Amino acid sequence: MLMTSHPLPAPAPLSIALVSEHASPLATLGGVDAGGQNVHVAQLAGGLADRGHHVTVYTRRDDPSLPVVAPLRPGVLVHHVPAGPPEPVPKDDLLPYMDAFGRYLARQWRTRPPDVVHSHFWMSGLATLRATRIAGLPFLHTYHALGTVKRRHQGAADTSPPTRIVHETDVGLGCDRIVATCRDEVEELAAMGIPRAKADIVPCGVDPVAFRPDGPAVPRGPHRHRLLHLGRLVPRKGAAVSVAALGRLPGTELVVAGGPPADRLGTDPEVRRLRALAEEAGVADRVRFTGAVPPAMVPVLMRGADVVLCPADYEPFGIVPLEAMACGRPVVASAVGGQLDSVADGVTGRLVPAGDAPLLAAAVRLLLADPALRARYGRAGRRRVLERFSWARVAAATERSYRAVVAAHAPLAGAL
Template structure:
C-alpha cells in the first residue's frame, strides 16, 4: 500500500532532521522563469517554492536547471539558502522541452562532475528528463534519488494521441526512472494509480501535493480593475490547447453580461503572432463573444494575485491536469473555482464546498456551473471562505516542505538496507 504523506495527515516529525544539502534537478523549468509561456508554468512555481520551504527548514538547496541563454551566470542566489545553478547542456538558448532529451546525457555528466567534489545528501528530480539526467549521476555516485513527474507520458499520449510531441522513448524512460529511484513523490492520488498501471509499485510512492504561498495569495489586497460588465471569469495558465481555453470561450457564449479574461501565453505585444491565440480569437469570433474575451499575455508572478481577486469565478477546464496550481491560488485568494474532473483537481477542489467539478471538454456543463455561482453572491462568498480555509489547512508551503522533508528522511533511512550506501 502506498504511503500518503499529504501535509494535513502528517502529524509532524518527532525530532527535526539534521540540515541537509539538497539538490533539486529541474531541467527545463527554472525557478527564475516568467510564467505563462509554453514551457513555463506550475512546475517552475513548485520548484521555486519547494526550494524556499526547504531552506526555511534549515537545508541548503541548489536547483539545477539548463542554461537557456548565453549571458546567464553559472550560479544565481535565489534567496538565502537557495542557489540556482545553470547547467551547460545543449545550445544556450530557449528550446522546446520536447527537444531536450538528446542533451540529458551532458546534463547528467555535468551533475556528476559537480557532485564528485561536493555530493548532496539528497537528490530530487522534477519531470521525467530531469530524472533521466539525475539517475545517471546518482547511480555513478551512489546518491539517494527521489523523483516527481509533474506529468506522465501515458496520460499525455492518451489525451493528445497523434498530437503528442513527446520523444517516443518517454514512457519507457519514465518507467525506468520510477523503478530505479529510491522513492517517487507523486502530487495526487490519481497519479499513484497511473504509475501502478505503468508497473511502478505503489509501495515506492508517497503523495505530497503541491502548495501555494498563502501570504502572497490572500483575499486581501489590490484587485485588477473591472470592466463595464457585471461579471468576470478568469482563466489563468499556459496557453496550450489542453488547458481548455477553447471550452471557456464556448461556455462564455452561454453566459450573458460576463467577460472572460485569459491570462498566459507570450508577452502582450506578441500575442498576435501566437498560433494558439489566433485559434482562440477565431473561436471567439465564431461564438460571437470577441468583445467579451480579453487576452493579457504572460503575467509576472506579482500580478497574479490581483488578477485572481478581480474575478468572480476562476475556471480550470483542462482536458487533463497532472496537478494544477491555479485552483489552489484561486482558493487562497478566496475565489470559487470551477474545474474539470481530472488529475489533481479531483483532490484540491471540493464540490460544492470550494466550487464545482464538471466533465472536461463540456462547455455546457462549465457554463451551467459558472452561471449558478455568478447568480448567487452568497454561494461565491461561502466557496471563497471555505477554499481559503482548505488551503491553509492542507496546502501551505510550510506543510508541503515538512512532508517532502519526511519523504527524504524515509528514503535516506531506508537506503542502507537496500544498497549499503549512505
C-alpha cells in the same frame, strides 16, 4: 532518584539538490514551457530553505548571459547546467541533451555530493538516474506529468519523444522513492508496473500570504461579471472551452492570462485560434488576453474575478485552483487528475466533465447568480488551502520522504 528528560536533538540540515531541466524557478511564467512546475520547484526550494536546509536547483542554461550560479533567495541557489545550446529549446526537444546534463551532474556531485537528490519531470529524472548511479546518492522523483496520460488525451498531437514512457518507467523503477502529487498519478504509475507502495503523495502547494482574499485587485470593466482563465496557453489547458462557455453567459467578460508577452500576442498560434473561436461564438468583445503576467500580478488578477475557470483536458495537479482558493475565489474545474484532490465539489467550487462547455457554463451561471454562494465557496477554499496546501506543509511532508530515503540509504552506503 529523579530522572530528567532531555529533548532529542533536531535532525541535521540536509544539502538538497533539486533537478528541473527545463523549468527554471527564475523563469517568467505563462510561456509554453513555463508554468506550474516552475512555481512548484521555486516554492518547494524556498520552503525547504525555511526549514534550515541548503538547496541547489539545477536547471539547463538557456541563455549565454546567465551566470553559472545565481541566488534565488536565502538558502537557495540556481545552478545553470551547460547541456545543449544556450538558448530556449522546446522541452520535447531536450532529450538528446540529457546525457550531457547527467554527466555534468555526476562531475559536480563527485566532489560536492548533496545528501539527497529530487528530480522533477521525466527528463530530469533520466539525467538524475544516470548521475546518482555514478555518485551513489539517494534519489527521489516527481513526474509533474505522465506520458501515458498525455498520449491518451493528445494522440497523434503528442509531441513527446516516442521513448518517453519507457524512460518514465525506468526512472520510476530506478529511483528510491516517488513523490506523487495526487492519487490519480499513483494509479497511473501502478498501471505502468511501478508499485503503489513506492509512492508518497505530497500535493503541490500555494503561498497563502501572497495569495490571500484581501489586497489589490484589477479594476472591473463595463461588464457585470468577470471570469479568469489563467495558465499556459496550450490547447490541453482548455481555454477554448472557457471561450465557448462564455457564449452562454451574457453580461460576463473572460480574462485569459498567460502566453507570450502582450506585445507578441498577435503572432501566437494559440491566441489566434482562440480569437477566431471567440469571433465565431460572437463573444470577441468580451474576451481579453493579457499575455504573460509576472508572479506578483497573479493574485491581483485572481481577486478581480468572480469565478476562476480551470477546464483542462487533463491536469497532473494544477496549481491555479489552489491559488484561486487561497484568494477566496470559487473555482469551476474539470474533474481530472489532481483537480479531483484539490477542488472539493460543492464546497470550494464545482467539478465538471472535461471539454463540456455547456456544463461549465451551467456551473458558472449558478455561481454568478448567487453572491452568497460564491462567498461561501471562497471562504471554504481559503480554509482548505490553510489546512492542506500551504508550501510549509508541502515542504515538511517532502522532507519526511527525504529523511526516510536517506536513512534507508545509509546502511547501503556504509556497506560499500
